[in-house]
Amino acid sequence: MGIEVGGLLGLIILIINVWAIIKVVQSGAGTGAKVLWVVLILVLPVLGLLLWFLLGPRG
Structure with a gap:
């Protein structure tokens, strides 16, 4: 409707990056x-x- 797939994908990437x-x-x-x-x-x-995810420090 008003949200494009690219915008939604960008938002998901932003949330995962913050996490x-x-x-x-x-x-x-x-x-x-x-x-x-x-x-x-x-x-x-x-x-x-x-x-x-692949090489980062492990908790």
């Missing part, structure tokens, strides 16, 4: 690693998120 950044900040990783992951997620939202 991932919160998880990174709460993790036990070092400060440098946290900053690197947050920057990567912000600069490359989809690719950074996929890399974090």
Whole structure:
């Protein structure tokens, strides 16, 4: 109706990225690693998120 598929997909990616950044900040990783992951997620939202899921610090 008023919401396009691209807009909805963008909103979903934004929500998942915010969740991932919160998880990174709460993790036990070092400060440098946290900053690197947050920057990567912000600069490359989809690719950074996929890399974090595959290679990121484990809780």
